[in-house]
Amino acid sequence: MLSSKVSGIVCTLALSSAVTAVKLGDSVIGSASEKQFSQEFPENYNILKFHGGNGPYSERRSYGISRDPPESCAVDQVIMIKRHGERYPSPSMGVDIEDSLAKVYGAGITEWKDDLAFLDDWEYFVPNKCWYNAETYSGPYAGLSDAYQHGTEYRDRYGDLWNDESVVPIFSSGYSRVINTARKFGEGFFGYNYTTNAALNIISESAVMGANSLTPTCDTDNDTSTCDKVPSTMPQFKLAAARLNAQNSGLNLTESDIYNLMAMASFELNARAFSQWVNVFTQDEWVTFGYLNDLYYYYCAGPGDKNMAAVGAVYVNASLSLLNEGPEKAGPIFFNFAHDTDITPIVAALGILLPAEDLPLDRIPFGNPYVATDIVPMGGHLTIERLSCNATAMSSKGTYVRLVLNEAVVPFNKCQSGPGYSCPLADYNSILKKSLPNYLTSCKVPKSYPQFLDFWWNYNTTTRLNYQRGPISCQEAETLH
């Protein structure tokens, strides 16, 4: 374990044992390990930031802006969309992983060596095919506990917005793991009152929902040529394949096997506390893997796809109406649950995190603002806060808006004149009214489909859907139960 290639982890362990040693010998004064703030930045590296959308949640790397509202302001409305929590691989990713594992185990190797020595007593973490697609439930990064814990944290942060009496709707797209996330989050947020005071509304993912959806589709988006060009390997993977093949004679892994095994490693952490597979690959190889994920989201579900901003405009436009109506008219709390590829279009529609030019396919533009793990890790979420602020020396009394992505404040482009780099609601409105593409025309939505998002105003207050009834089926996907 000490020969781990992930030196960030080793450094952290070494650092904490140094601190302990100093505490034990308390005559040591002014030693470096007593500094309040460490001056070390171990390669500015945390392996969780290189797993793209596959690995455990990690907060967005912030610009340093305080997460709490500035002293002069209070949040009076919150609108959040959260991706489901940590999960097992999809069935199609599972096929790729199983193919590459079959090559590993089919190589006729009786004694594993070097980087793969741990394989003598390793087992695949997906017990059987039925678990593909499902939220994970074990280990410190389990999806179900992510959702529950997030709910309790938001109760702490936004609990004042609930009057302890009313029934509050929460909204989930109609996909099993998303529904499970919404339910666990609701149990966390409402605590003992979940059964009676949350009303889960399940919004079908079907295309016939048109714009009245958390998962709008774009029928004209049949041009997948840009997305199709996104590579799934880069030269660094050749090094990994050559290294592993040389260490274990008979092994014949390719670059795509390396991609599959790295993806598997990131998923392993969703179900287990520790992944030996993560340590099989070097930091540089993980940097490559992370960027390939950035490319995927950028070109297949983000601003690099010509229709995605229009898809995301549905949510941005409707949330603008909530912000303008304010908590008195519209209500103070809107918690929504969907997928990663429903959040990246919203980020595109807002026009934030855009690189200066389209991401190159053949090299990594270091410093790239479009980093998948900082946008949609498992459990990733975008929170829009409406702030009611008193006058300050720099700003007038009024209503402001802040975007918080994975618990880090992201200023709304050039509009940051308010307290805490927030944007005055009036300016937020006028900027978006000008820039938002039209979903209906861009995506040629049939006239017979709903033409705007309506469920935030017309929701059910029944608690009938708050719990799963009956067993969850094998590789469950769409369900209303």
Ligand SMILES: *[C@@H]1O[C@H](CO)[C@@H](O)[C@H](O)[C@H]1NC(C)=O
């Ligand atoms: C704004 O000012 C009013 C009146 O002084 C005060 O009651 C309120 O708490 C202030 N709001 C914030 C967020 O400080």
Ligand SMILES: *[C@@H]1O[C@H](CO)[C@@H](O)[C@H](O)[C@H]1NC(C)=O
């Ligand atoms: C919320 O739960 C607590 C604890 O069970 C209970 O005392 C309170 O009456 C509940 N509130 C509502 C509105 O049901």
Ligand SMILES: *[C@@H]1O[C@H](CO)[C@@H](O)[C@H](O)[C@H]1NC(C)=O
């Ligand atoms: C896109 O593909 C779908 C399904 O294959 C088809 O029904 C639709 O007509 C296509 N739209 C365009 C604009 O080509």
Ligand SMILES: *[C@@H]1O[C@H](CO)[C@@H](O)[C@H](O)[C@H]1NC(C)=O
């Ligand atoms: C390794 O696999 C490649 C194709 O992936 C194949 O062309 C080559 O013959 C294989 N080598 C051995 C030694 O099996």
Ligand SMILES: *[C@@H]1O[C@H](CO)[C@@H](O)[C@H](O)[C@H]1NC(C)=O
């Ligand atoms: C924007 O939202 C408003 C209010 O929800 C709605 O009436 C309007 O149709 C929406 N526009 C588009 C293009 O979705």
Ligand SMILES: *[C@@H]1O[C@H](CO)[C@@H](O)[C@H](O)[C@H]1NC(C)=O
């Ligand atoms: C409310 O319930 C009705 C009846 O089950 C259903 O048709 C409708 O889609 C529900 N609305 C929402 C927003 O879930």
